[in-house]
Amino acid sequence: MTATVAIGTQPVALERDVRAASLVRSALGDMPLVLWRCDQGEIHVWEDNCPHRSVRLSAGRNLGDCLEDIYHGWRFGRDGALISIHAAKGKELPRISARVLPVATGSGLVWAGAGNQAVPPTDFAITAGEVVMRPLPFSVGAASVAAACAGLEGLRILVSPTGRTSATAYGFVRRRQAESDADAARRANATLSAARRKLEAAA
Amino acid sequence: MASPRPLVADRTYLRHFWHPVCTVAELDRAGPSGTGPLGVTLLDQPLVIARLDGKFVAMDDRCAHRFAKLSAGKVIDGKVLQCPYHGWQYNDAGRCVRMPACPKEAIPAKALTRAYACAERYGIVWVRLDSSWDCTEIPYCGAWDDPELKRVIVADPYDWGSSAERRWENFTDFSHFAYVHPGTLYDPAYAEPAIVPTDRVGGELRFYMEPGKEMLGSLPPDSPLGSFNYRTSMPFAINLSIRLYRDDSQFLLWTASSPVSENTCRNFMIIAHADPDLDDEVPLNFQKVVLMEDQPIIETQPGPLSLEEISLPTDKISNQYRKWHRELSAAAVNGADAFRAALLTDILESA
Amino acid sequence: MITLFDYALSGNCFKVRLLLNWLGLAHEVKPVDFYPGFEHRSDAFLTINPLGQLPVIEDDGEIIRDAQAILVHLAARYDPRGHWYPLDEPHRLGPIQTWLAFADALTATISAARQHDAMFFDLDIASARAGGHRLLRILDEHLWFAELEGHDWICPGDRPTVADIACFPYVALSEEGGISQADYPAVLRWVDRFTRLKGFQPMAGMLPLPLAGAAT
Ligand code: FES
Ligand code: FES
Ligand SMILES: [Fe+2]
Numbered sequence: 001m002t003a004t005v006a007i008g009t010q011p012v013a014l015e016r017d018v019r020a021a022s023l024v025r026s027a028l029g030d031m032p033l034v035l036w037r038c039d040q041g042e043i044h045v046w047e048d049n050c051p052h053r054s055v056r057l058s059a060g061r062n063l064g065d066c067l068e069d070i071y072h073g074w075r076f077g078r079d080g081a082l083i084s085i086h087a088a089k090g091k092e093l094p095r096i097s098a099r100v101l102p103v104a105t106g107s108g109l110v111w112a113g114a115g116n117q118a119v120p121p122t123d124f125a126i127t128a129g130e131v132v133m134r135p136l137p138f139s140v141g142a143a144s145v146a147a148a149c150a151g152l153e154g155l156r157i158l159v160s161p162t163g164r165t166s167a168t169a170y171g172f173v174r175r176r177q178a179e180s181d182a183d184a185a186r187r188a189n190a191t192l193s194a195a196r197r198k199l200e201a202a203a
Numbered sequence: 204m205a206s207p208r209p210l211v212a213d214r215t216y217l218r219h220f221w222h223p224v225c226t227v228a229e230l231d232r233a234g235p236s237g238t239g240p241l242g243v244t245l246l247d248q249p250l251v252i253a254r255l256d257g258k259f260v261a262m263d264d265r266c267a268h269r270f271a272k273l274s275a276g277k278v279i280d281g282k283v284l285q286c287p288y289h290g291w292q293y294n295d296a297g298r299c300v301r302m303p304a305c306p307k308e309a310i311p312a313k314a315l316t317r318a319y320a321c322a323e324r325y326g327i328v329w330v331r332l333d334s335s336w337d338c339t340e341i342p343y344c345g346a347w348d349d350p351e352l353k354r355v356i357v358a359d360p361y362d363w364g365s366s367a368e369r370r371w372e373n374f375t376d377f378s379h380f381a382y383v384h385p386g387t388l389y390d391p392a393y394a395e396p397a398i399v400p401t402d403r404v405g406g407e408l409r410f411y412m413e414p415g416k417e418m419l420g421s422l423p424p425d426s427p428l429g430s431f432n433y434r435t436s437m438p439f440a441i442n443l444s445i446r447l448y449r450d451d452s453q454f455l456l457w458t459a460s461s462p463v464s465e466n467t468c469r470n471f472m473i474i475a476h477a478d479p480d481l482d483d484e485v486p487l488n489f490q491k492v493v494l495m496e497d498q499p500i501i502e503t504q505p506g507p508l509s510l511e512e513i514s515l516p517t518d519k520i521s522n523q524y525r526k527w528h529r530e531l532s533a534a535a536v537n538g539a540d541a542f543r544a545a546l547l548t549d550i551l552e553s554a
Numbered sequence: 555m556i557t558l559f560d561y562a563l564s565g566n567c568f569k570v571r572l573l574l575n576w577l578g579l580a581h582e583v584k585p586v587d588f589y590p591g592f593e594h595r596s597d598a599f600l601t602i603n604p605l606g607q608l609p610v611i612e613d614d615g616e617i618i619r620d621a622q623a624i625l626v627h628l629a630a631r632y633d634p635r636g637h638w639y640p641l642d643e644p645h646r647l648g649p650i651q652t653w654l655a656f657a658d659a660l661t662a663t664i665s666a667a668r669q670h671d672a673m674f675f676d677l678d679i680a681s682a683r684a685g686g687h688r689l690l691r692i693l694d695e696h697l698w699f700a701e702l703e704g705h706d707w708i709c710p711g712d713r714p715t716v717a718d719i720a721c722f723p724y725v726a727l728s729e730e731g732g733i734s735q736a737d738y739p740a741v742l743r744w745v746d747r748f749t750r751l752k753g754f755q756p757m758a759g760m761l762p763l764p765l766a767g768a769a770t
Contacts, residue, residue, distance in 0.1 A: 017739050022746050025736040032736065051513045053372075053521075054207075056503035071500055073382045087378035087395055087517040096513055134698050137691075137737035168737070182702050189695065362671065364732065484587065488562060495563060499729060499760070 003149035003157035003169070005142045009113040009120055010160040011170040014132060015105050018043050023067070025058045027162035028101065028112055032056070035110060038078050039064035045112040046080060047099035057098065067098075108132040109170060124158050130172040131184045136192050140203045142167035148199040152191050207509035210368075210525055214465075216535035217246060218333040219542065220438055221341045222461045223471045224261065225252055226357060227326050238281055242274030244463045245330055249274075250319070252328055253284050255295040260284075261321035261330040262297045267314050326357040327459075327471055336539040338546065342440030343407065344457045346475035351453050353479040358472040358487060360461075361494065364502045367439045367460035367468040368528070372508075372521045373501050374441055374458055375433065377412060383496050388426055389418065398516055400552035401523045408435045408524060411553075416448050425489040427454045437527060437546065439468075452477035456490075466506035556581040559602065559610040561588040565665060565723030566621035567609040568757045572719055573625055576753060577632050581611075621661075622654040625716040638716050649709045650717045657720035659689055664724040667731025679732075686733040690741060693725065698740040706747055714751065722748050726760050 012026040013035055024035040025048065032048035034057045048058050050069045060070040066083055068075045075084040080100035082093055104111040104118040107126040111118045126132065133155070138145045142161040149157045149169060157171035173188035175181065224243040230252060233241040239253035242264050249264040251274040262284075264274050271288035279285050283292040283300060292301040297318035299310050320331040324341050331339065346355045363370055373379070377396035380389030402409045412431045422428055429447040436442070440459035447454050455475040460468040474486045514522045527545075534545035558574065560567045560583045574581050586608055587593040594606045603610045603619045610619045611627075618627050629639035640646050663685035669675040670682065693708075700710070708717045726745050728735055735742055749756065 013739065017743070019743070022743065024739060025742065026739075027736065051511075052515075052518075053512055054504045054509060055500060059500060059503055070382060072376075072378045085515070085517070086381065088515060089395055091516075094513070094515065134695070135739075139687075162737075166737075182699070185702065186699060189699075193695075364671065484585070488585075491563065495757075502729070 001150075001152065001154065001156050003146045003152070003155075003159060003171075004124075005146045005159045005161065005167075006121070008115065009104070009111050009118045011109040011135070011158060011168075012045060012112045012160065013110045014135060014170075015043070015108050015110050018110060021062055021064065023058045023060070023062050026168075027166075028114060029161050030163050031114075032058075033101070033112065034058040034067070036062045036067055038062075040078070042078070043103055043105065043110055044078060044080075045101045045103045045110065046076075047101070049099070050074065051082075051096055051098060107172070121158075124156070126172050129175055130156070131175055131181045131188075133169075133171045133173050133185055133188045133192070136169045136189070136196060137162070138167050138169065138196055138199070139165065140167070140199055141165050144199060144203070145169055148195050149192065152195060155188055155191065157192075207505070207511050210508035210510055211528055211532040213532050213536065214246070215333075216532050216542065217438060217462060219331070219336055219535065220339045221320075221322075221329045221331045222246075222439070223327045223360075223459050223469075224250065224330050224461060225328050226360060226471070227323060227328065228357070228359070230254065230328065234278055236278075236281065238278035240274045240276060240278060240284055242272065243469075246332065246462055247464050248332065250330065251284070252321070252330075253278055254281075255284060256282055258295050259321045259323050259328050260295045260297075261319045261328075262293065263316045265316060266291055267299060267316055268302075273316065325457075325473060336542060338539065338543040339406070340436075342436030342459055343434055343442050344440075344473060345434070345442050345444060346455055346457060346473050349453065351477050352455055352475040353477055354481065354483075355473065355475040356483050356487065358474065358490075360469050360471045362463070362467060362469050363498055364467055365504060366465055366506050366508070367462040368508050368524075369501055369504050369506075370460040370468050370470060371435070371439050371441065372524065373497055374443075375435065375520050375524070377414075377520075378517055383500055384493060387423065387493055387496060388428075389414070389422075396517070398519050401520065402553050403527070403548070403550040405549065406437050406546050408437065408520075408527065409433060410520060419448055423489075424449075425485060427456065427486075427489075429454065437531070454486075557584055557612040558582070559584050559586050559599070559608060559612075561586050561594075561608050562757070564588060564608050565668075565727055565757070566607075566661060568723045569621055569719045570609045570611065570624050570628075571757075572722075572754070573628050573638065573716070575755075576638075577628060579628070579632055622657055622716075622720050625720055626654070629716050637713050638719070640711075640715070646709060646711065646715075650715050653708050653717035654720050656689070656693075657717075657724075660686075660721060660724040663689060664728045664731050664733060667733060668724070668727055669731075671731055683731065683733050686728055686731065690725070690728065690733070690735070690738050693721065694738040694741045697744050701740060701743070706744075708744075714748065718744075718748060723757070726756075 013024055018024050018035050018037045020037050026033040033045055034048040035045050037043050048056050050057050052074055055071040061068045066075045066077045073086045076098045077083040080098040082096040101112045102118040104120055106120050111120045142159045145167045146159045154174040155171055157169050160168045162168050173184050175184040222245055224245055225241055230239045230241055231237040233239050241252045243250050243252055250261050251264040252261050264272050266273055266286040268291050271286050276285045276287040283294055285292045290303040291299050294300045297316045299314035320334045322329050325344050329341050399410050399412055410433050427445050429445040432444045434442040443456045445454040457473040459471045463469050530545045534541040558581055600606055611624050618624050626639055663682050666677055667682040667686055670677050670679045707714045709715050
C-alpha cells in the first residue's frame with residue numbers, strides 16, 4: 001500500500017517496548033537517542049550523549065526519577081537537568097542539562113521531533129482492523145526503503161531515517177479475516193523482511 | 204545534529220612528538236630474525252618498521268616504484284628492505300639501492316621512500332614524524348631507574364576504538380573509579396576524589412594523589428592501592444608510581460597511547476614492581492580486568508575531545524590536560540620557538 | 555571434582571563459569587593464557603584438546619570440550635530439576651539444540667570480530683561484522699515474537715535454559731567487536747533480563763548491571 005519517509009517528527013520506538021527501569025536506544029537521523037520511562041509512567045527521549053564527557057547515556061541506569069551516567073555517575077532528572085554529581089557532593093551544581101527532545105505517543109508508537117514539538121502526522125494513525133508491526137531496521141537510506149516498501153500489500157509504512165545509510169520501518173498491517181494479531185504481525189514481518197533482503201542485496 | 208567542535212582544530216603539532224608504534228617483541232615475531240618488516244599506522248600515516256643493520260627504521264609504507272606496501276616485503280641479509288612487487292631494495296635512509304630488473308642502470312634520485320626519526324627505548328620502537336624542531340624527547344619511564352623495581356614487564360599493546368586523548372584522560376581520571384571500577388580499584392563508598400595541584404615540569408604534567416587507606420579492606424589483594432605519583436610526558440604517556448599501602452613497596456604502571464587516527468589508539472603498557480617471585484600473569488591479568496571495565500564505556504565516546512563538553516572543578520586533571528593541548532596546538536602554528544616555550548616553560552602550582 | 559581450563563576474557567569460558575556457579579558446583583579453575591601467551595597452542599594444552607580451543611572441563615577423569623557440549627553435560631548431569639536442560643521434556647530439546655548451534659555461529663562471527671579488535675587477530679573483519687549483524691537480526695526477530703507470546707527466554711518456558719546461557723556472552727560483548735546493538739531492541743531487553751537473573755555476575759567488558767534495586 002503506502003510507504004513514506006517521516007519528516008520532522010518521526011517514530012523512534014514502539015510504546016510498549018519502552019519499559020520501566022530500563023533504557024532503550026534509538027536514533028533520529030544521525031542523532032543517537034536514549035529513551036526511558038520514568039516512575040511516573042512518562043516516556044523521555046534525549047540525545048544519547050552525556051554533556052560531561054560524551055559517553056552514551058544509554059550505557060547508564062534508569063533509576064526511576066533520574067538517569068545516571070555510567071562514567072562519573074552524573075544524574076539527570078526527568079526534565080533533563082543535572083541533579084547530582086557524586087564527586088562534587090555538597091557543592092553548588094552548575095546548570096547543565098541533557099539534550100531533551102519533544103515527545104508524543106500515539107498509535108502505539110513513540111514519536112520524537114527535532115524542533116520544538118513532536119507532532120505525529122495526522123494521516124498516519126492506526127485504524128480499526130490494523131495491527132502495529134515489528135519495526136524493521138534497514139542498512140540503506142530511508143528514501144530507498146520507502147520506495148522498496150511502497151507496494152507491499154496490506155501494509156502502511158513510515159520510514160524513520162536513523163543515519164544517512166540506515167533507516168527503520170514502522171508501520172501497520174491490516175489483519176486478515178480469522179487472523180490473530182500476532183499472526184498478522186508475523187506475516188507483515190516476513191513480507192517486509194523479504195523486501196529488505198532484496199533491497200540490501202541490490203545495494 | 205550539529206557536529207561537535209573539536210578541542211583542537213589542528214593536530215599537526217602531534218607530529219613533533221615521539222610516539223610508540225610497536226614493541227621490539229612484536230618486531231621479533233614479524234620477521235624470521237627479528238628484522239621485521241611490520242606495518243603500523245601513526246596519525247593516519249601508514250609506516251613500515253624494520254631493523255636494518257641493527258638500526259630501527261621507520262619509513263613510508265609505500266614503494267616509490269608502483270606504490271606497493273613495503274611492509275609486505277622482506278628484509279634481505281639484515282641490511283635492506285625489499286619491495287614485494289619488483290624487488291627494489293631500500294636502505295636505512297629510505298633510499299633505493301638496487302633495482303633487480305635493471306641492476307646496471309643509474310638509480311633515479313626520486314627512488315626513495317621517506318624515512319623518519321626512529322629509536323628503540325623500553326623495549327618499544329618510537330617514531331617522530333617531524334624532527335625539524337627537534338625539541339621533544341621520548342617520554343619518561345621510571346621502570347629501570349629504581350633498583351627496588353625488581354621485575355619489569357613490557358606488555359603486548361592493545362587497541363582501543365577511541366582517541367589517544369580520551370585514553371589518557373580515562374587513565375588519569377579519578378572520579379570514574381567509583382562507577383566503572385567498583386570493587387576493582389575503588390570502594391564505591393568513596394566517590395569524592397580530592398582536587399590536587401598540577402605542575403608542568405619539563406614537558407610533563409605532574410600530580411600526586413592519596414586515595415583513602417580505608418579501602419584496603421574492601422579491594423582485592425592485587426589492587427594496587429597506594430599513594431599515586433603521576434609524571435605524564437605530553438602528549439600521551441603516563442608514568443604512575445604507586446607507593447603501595449599494603450607493604451610500602453613501589454608499583455609502577457606506565458602507559459603510552461599511540462594516536463593511530465582520530466578515533467583509534469594503540470596502547471603500550473609497562474608494569475614494574477618489587478616482588479621478583481610474582482608470576483607476571485598476576486599483575487597483567489589484573490590490568491586486563493581493569494581495561495576491560497573501561498573499554499566498553501570509553502568506546503562510546505565519539506573520537507576527538509570536544510569543546511562542548513562541560514568541565515567542572517572536579518575534572519581538574521582533564522581540564523589542565525586539555526588546556527595544554529590547546530596551547531601546544533596554537534603555539535605550533537607560530538613556529539619552533541613558540542612551540543618549545545609552550546612545551547617546556549615550567550608552571551608550578553604545588554611548591 | 556570438576557576442573558575448568560579457563561581464560562578470563564573468553565565469552566565461551568564465561569558461559570561455563572556461569573552455569574557452574576548457578577548449579578553451585580565446586581570446581582577448580584586452571585587459567586590458560588589465550589592472549590597474549592597463546593598457551594592454547596602449546597603442546598601441553600593440545601594434548602588436552604587437540605582443537606586448541608577453550609573451554610575444556612575434566613569431570614571425573616573425563617575430558618569434555620566445546621562450550622555448548624559442556625553446558626549440556628553439566629546441566630544433564632547436575633541439575634536434577636531439569637531447569638537448564640529439560641531431559642524429560644523431549645519436545646523442548648530440539649529447539650534448545652537449534653540455539654546451541656546458533657551460539658556456535660555467534661562465536662564464528664562476533665567473537666572473531668572481538669578478537670580482531672581486542673587481540674589483533676588477522677581475519678576478515680568486515681565479513682565477521684556483517685555475519686554478526688545477520689545473526690543479531692535473526693535473534694531480535696525471534697525474541698520480539700517470543701515476547702509477543704509472553705515468553706522471556708529464547709526457548710519457551712518459565713525459565714532460561716542452556717540456550718540463553720550459550721547465546722548470551724557474545725551477544726552482550728558484540729560492541730567490543732564493533733557490532734552496534736542499537737538496532738536490536740528485543741535483544742537488548744533480553745540481555746537486560748538475563749543480567750538481572752539472581753546470582754549473575756558480568757564478565758569484564760560487559761557494561762555493568764543496572765542497579766539491582768531498580769529491577770522490576
Ligand atoms: S561522562 Fe557522563 S558523567 Fe562523566
Ligand atoms: S612496486 Fe615496489 S618494486 Fe615495483
Ligand atoms: Fe578506568
